[in-house]
Amino acid sequence: MSILDHLNEFHGLPAFDVPLPDKEVSLPEPDTVAWRISAPADGKYDFDERFHHFLTSVAPHRVRALIIGQWDEIYESDADAVIEPLLMAKDRLTSLEAVFIGDMTAEESEISWIEQSDVTPLLHAYPGLRELSVRGGSKLSFPAVTHANLRTLRFETGGLPGAVVRGVAASDLPALEHLEMWLGVEEYGGDATVADLAPILSAGRFPALRHLGVQNSEIQDEIAVAMAAAPVVAQLESLALSMGVLTDEGAAALLDGQPLTHLQRLDLDHNWVSAPMEQRLRGALEPSGVKVEMSVKPYEYASGDRYTAANE
Template sequence: MTDIEHPETFHGLPVLTLPEPGEQHAPPLPPADSVAWRLDCLWNEDNPFAELWPRFLDSVDSSRVRALLIGPWWHGEYEHLGPVLDRILADADRFPALRGLFLADVISEECELSWLEMTDVTPCLEAFPRLEELVVRGCGESLSDTDTLSLRPVAHDALKVLRFESGGLPGSVVRAVGASRLPALERLELWLGVTHYGGDATVADLAPLLSGGALPRLRQLGVQNSEIQDEIATAVAAAPVVARLDTLALSMGTLTDAGAHALLEGQPLTHLGELDLHHHYITEPVQQRLRTTLEPHGVRLHLDEPDHWDPEYDETRYVAVDE
């Protein structure tokens, strides 16, 4: 995985991994509402999640917990997320202050993104009506339909940030976001990934989101990490939602000169505070056109060195995160 690390902060709070029991020289635990709590089972065979979760509830005042990150929830043989999420949701009433939830804070040294067997994450939004930020990391491909990342259309009045980090995001998830009622959502980030890992979303699936009608308060949009990044850029170039965005991310995918030209020839982007195009396949002359068009207007343009590829072989272009 590239572009994936353990966050040092989450939902505006420093991340603290719950110490192991009996850890020498461990300082007293901080107030429950002063940190984002991270739970990690990977390195302790005596602490599978079924034991770690009740210890967390006994150690921390869950009524004051504002943010929670679920790191590796297995030790030894990998387990899918479903039973872990069921256990968390069974205790949802003990977390009235929870505003941020990160499912699968896992990096490649712990488990490849494509191996993270997910589940239906809709119950998180149903069980936590005051949740403001939901981050889900994992792919859609699975050997079992019950272990596949999924989302149903949902109404949620408080959610401000929704992020799916995936090497293969199912189109059904994208369509569900577009069909949901999320009046407070300000930031949406979708890593679409590749078809090999279940990423079958199309530009048509994005239409309700790009129309501007589905998410009235959206100001930050990322449609990233896609093997159809040029098609996405072309659609975005004419999308009504762009006119009210502060930041736009079309990064991490296979964006080429074709997609960049579409952005340059489409609606003005000079109102943006930030345009993120890092990890791309844009030639230097077209990069320079982007700079001279946008930077004089104060747009922060993120353009790193283009990845090398052979134009005769499209398969040599890669997204930043797949496996």
């Protein structure tokens, strides 16, 4: 996924924009696409009108995936403006498996300006939900929750509140296979610490977890040091520590820590690792079949400043 463009697929389904109420467009079968609903502030219809049109234009009980884009005056209203209609439609969207909240490009809203809210009511309302993705960390809340079927949980933020990380860490999610958290920077609310991650990094918290991403962080070296001894790594198939301020210090900790040769993929894109250290990583892991991703390199300012991939 890229925050520079709208999603072109979600939950394994191609994205399809719900047409305006006054447009007659041939619609796909309800369960074959991820339906995107977006309501720009200068549009002809507000979000409630577009959502109502969607519910009355398709067979809602067959819809599997929803992508929520811009909602009306996004700088004046938070994600409750779109979460509340979803909650009210829970008895109609009975096959819903996946929701993405905040599919906006930087032209519509910088990632850290998207006003989120408590997204856990969606999990309470939809026990069959398998995937929940959120873009934007401002006002984001995730108190501890129990959910039997959630398999993918993803937070794309320029600053993820530590309270959200602690809420995830205290949650009971026995089916969770994919967890991705962009921690971001303190300037934009990213105050999570390695201590907040501790329950997630221990063995047994999420027994089904196969992919863990702790990314886009200004404390990426500290995270790498913690991962080097984290019991959860042994159960993973892939690990992502990309998009952040990773240096040779963090990379060396990974090499000197527990074996990583069981991984299928190690994502370290966007980092400040030196060429010799990159070769050491590849030499230690690629012969065992680990796909080491380090192709994306950020531009380093003349001052030597380092930055995360998404932070505004």
